Amino acid sequence: MTHQLPFDNSYAHLPERFYARVAPASVRAPRLIQVNAELARHLGIDPQWLSSPAGVKMLAGRQVPEAAEPIAMAYAGHQFGQFVPQLGDGRAVLLGEIIDRDGTRRDLQLKGSGRTPFSRGGDGRAALGPVLREYVVSEAMAALGIPTTRSLAAVATGEEVARERMLPGAVLARVASSHVRVGTFQFLAARRDVDGVRILANYVIQRHYPEVARTDRPYVELLNRVVARQAELVAKWLLVGFIHGVMNTDNVSIAGETIDYGPCAFMDGYDPATVFSSIDRQGRYAYGRQPGIAHWNLTRLAETLLPLIADNQEEAVLQAEEALAAFETHFEAAYHGGLLWKIGLSGLLAEDVALVGDLLKTMADNRADFTLTFRRLCDAAAGPEGDEGVRALFDDPAAYEQWAVRWRQRLQAEPQDAVARRSAMRTVNPAFIPRNHRIEAVIDAAVERDDLGPFDELVAVLARPYEDHPEFARYASPPEPHERVSQMFCGT
Ligand SMILES: Nc1ncnc2c1ncn2[C@@H]1O[C@H](COP(=O)(O)OP(=O)(O)OP(=O)(O)O)[C@@H](O)[C@H]1O
Structure with a gap:
């Protein structure tokens, strides 16, 4: 483990018109929120060093490591269908690249680390709430087995950012297999x-x-x-x-x-x-x-x-x-194959797409919870005694029962030990996803009460989404009507 980051940069050696050389802005009083120790080790970075004052200074952009070649990447983009020829990293700095333990080249980027030549009217900063959201959801996606950028660390800057009101600022250290975009x-x-x-x-x-x-x-x-x-x-x-x-x-x-x-x-x-x-x-x-x-x-x-x-x-x-x-x-x-796995089938018969399509339609008609329906189907696949849990998710339980009759017939055509089928289904039907109301509660505790306990707990639960954690069962539940979040602001 080295205290110097093992940078091995390639993008910064492409033609200069692809990016702008920048320095991350210095922030007043950085404070560590979280270090992703496992990911740090995978990158060959000592997590203890990363959590030390020197590491935190680096994460906050206050101290640029020796081998870093900080740049802001140029890009354009269609935003909601409208072409914008000049966007680029307006609040992110690519510090450099690191070859991980698997030999894969990874970008290390600081997001929210200050203005760049691509900032346009923006302040180059990020608010704490969106940084926590990105940390929680990206790490949850990784644990679910979905390709994603990763979160290496989050630090609070000790400075406020002006949004709809003044909010605490933060920087996210993000890792990606590259930041090249369409x-x-x-x-x-x-x-x-x-x-x-x-x-x-x-x-x-x-x-x-x-x-x-x-x-x-x-x-x-x-x-x-x-x-x-x-x-x-x-x-x-x-x-x-x-x-x-x-x-x-x-x-x-x-x-x-x-x-x-x-x-x-x-x-x-x-x-x-x-x-x-x-x-x-x-x-x-x-x-x-x-x-x-x-x-x-x-x-x-x-x-x-x-x-x-x-x-x-x-x-x-x-x-x-x-x-x-x-x-x-x-x-x-990928989609139909995945859906079939989710209902316990591995072969694809002609009528299977209709079978699973009818389940989705019934779920939509009954506003059944997406995650819980599939998780509980794992028990129902083991025998009709598991039906009760699924039925309870449907406004009209009979609609589920009618579907389940067809499903059971189809399962019989693919004989498999009930316990084995249940276990296989549980590896593709998570118990825990980052539910919106939980994320909002985490952000609220951090921003309004400076309490990061709920954030730490949510990150820990979501790290193993396919396992039951009875002590955290409340994280698996959908929101109560008063907890429901129906709109998200792009809040940056
Ligand atoms: N506070 C800000 N200051 C400067 N530029 C910003 C700010 N917020 C967003 N931008 C820029 O506006 C564009 C669109 O923002 P968007 O929120 O999609 O990206 P982002 O979340 O900043 O970055 P990324 O896509 O890398 O996760 C990007 O070019 C981004 O850099």
């Missing part, structure tokens, strides 16, 4: 910088998809890989009831990780039209629209790659369209 390609393409797009594409291939370098059509193969990863990612979101909330092209990671936990939320009662973001008035990013939006975003990526795919425009378009068309196949396979 918007990074768009930034270069919008400037007709084909050479830049090629350099970026080659960089991404080398970093994330080295296998395509040896193919005859590396750029269309790159598109194929990104399409497949995004399709699988969105399927995984749907399978746990996750709503990203702000699927702008600047929030689509080329590496296929979930990035930017702004107005995100997990559904309680199942309803595919659910929207949480207060600024998403049209429901553009509703739960059920996420696959279509992902495809739309990937089409924007494809447009930037056309000049690299083929000299002949028509030929390039044909190849790109073929790559984009594969989205649906990847998505359907």
